[in-house]
Amino acid sequence: MKRIALAATLLLAAAAVAGVARPEGAHAVDGQTTSTDSITVAGNGSVSATPTSAVLSFGVDSRAQTAKAALAANARDMRAVIAAVKGAGARDVGTLAVSLSQVLGPNGEQNGFAASNAVTATTDVGRAGSLIDAAVDAGANQVNGPGMSVADQGALYRKALKAAMDDARLSAETLAAAAGRSLGKVTSATEGGGATPMPFAEKAAAMDSGTPVEAGTQEVTASVTVTYSLS
CATH class of the missing domain: 3.30.70.2970 (Protein of unknown function (DUF541), domain 2)
Incomplete structure (x- = not known):
């Protein structure tokens, strides 16, 4: 009876080890991990305006x-x-x-x-x-x-931001086509820093007609980083 009981115990232990180590268990864990192909690009946009x-x-x-x-x-x-x-x-x-x-x-x-x-x-x-x-x-x-x-710099910056998104999509489409892939939807977009250079008029000598001041132009810029899925 002791020999039969000992043999049964050894068989149960072997079965337990086999159940933990079998390839099916490892496959089940790996099956929980998925990956998505994507592409990340930077885009820049600008809008020019006359100072007011x-x-x-x-x-x-x-x-x-x-x-x-x-x-x-x-x-x-x-x-x-x-x-x-x-x-x-x-x-x-x-x-x-x-x-x-x-x-x-x-x-x-x-x-x-x-x-x-x-x-x-x-x-x-x-x-x-x-x-x-x-x-x-x-x-x-x-x-x-x-x-x-310039007046309403917020509106100008939003126009520059839209131009930056268009620029990013154009770059992404070009890269995707070169790789033989199709561009999918946007999965993330990050707004970069915007800048508005503030030019100063050049120092001018006084003239009979008054001191000349030229407005020139200013450029409002924006940048984005966008990630697209690929198919």
Whole structure:
């Protein structure tokens, strides 16, 4: 009886090992893994537009022997500049910076005080030149800009984004055809960074007809990374 029981136990153990190690078990696990052919491409798009607004800054730098005198002279001249800028039709006029500092001579000696004040203003590109002239005529001795911008940059960026998707699809179709495959649906799309270069007008000398400011063009760009399935 002991020999029969021992033989039965050995047979059961062998059957258990065979069941774990059999190829059918490994095949069942592998059958859970599937793969899909795909292709990933990058696309770029851009839209050009003419700037419509210009932002400039106008300032006055004043010097005097005392801090009070420098600040008083600066305030007087800056009020005239602000009034001229507003009178020329500028909008969103706001103070940019006010400063008062001691002026030192070549040997480090005290040589009076310097006061400065600057404002920013927005105008239509076509009126930027006349705005500069009005500010300078009123006493501004610091002019910076213009910084150009286009209206509704969000809408322009969305157009550039659509162009980037079209560019990505064209690249994917070309690659798929070269590989003898057909392009399927989009499985993922990632938006890249967008950029809007902000060109500045070149510095121009004053002319009898006024300071010239050219709008030029700006390019709004977008990029995407798109994955397509292949069939």
